[in-house]
């Protein structure tokens with residue numbers, strides 16, 4: 775009986791190590807395809823929607839993911855640019871994986887979708903200025 779539970783513990787530990795390895799892979803964003811997209815919608819789908827949800831309404835559960843839908847804090851374009859580049863608390867920064875044009879594209883996308891209709895757009899130069 776003791777032998778059997780030792781095997782069970784071993785199997786569990788091995789499984790956990792595999793999960794940890796898979797998570798480590800995910801952490802190494804480097805060559806991932808989702809960072810290759812050039813247009814805002816594809817970048818949103820590939821990167822942002824896992825936390826902020828496909829409809830931009832955010833989520834609350836294990837963590838709190840604020841809605842981007844109808845979000846008045848997006849009015850000042852520099853705010854989302856800064857957060858996407860640098861991150862903030864529970865949100866990782868993506869400045870190392872996205873170039874200026876990609877950050878501008880995804881920020882322009884969220885500021886003009888999900889009930890947001892800010893007419894001014896962000897340029898790659900605006901993004902370069904906050905790096």
Ligand code: HEC
Pocket residue numbers: 817818821822823824825826837838839840841842845847848853854857858862863864865866868880881884
């Ligand atoms: C791993 C989960 C995660 C991902 C991926 C993510 N975010 Fe976030 N985001 C968060 C969390 C958590 C916060 C709240 C941070 C805080 O508490 O200040 C946040 C905050 C924000 C805010 C500020 C909202 C407000 O009301 O102040 C913006 C804008 C934003 N994210 C945009 C994006 C965009 C655009 C992307 C994709 C490029 C993205 N996020 C990807 C988790 C994420």
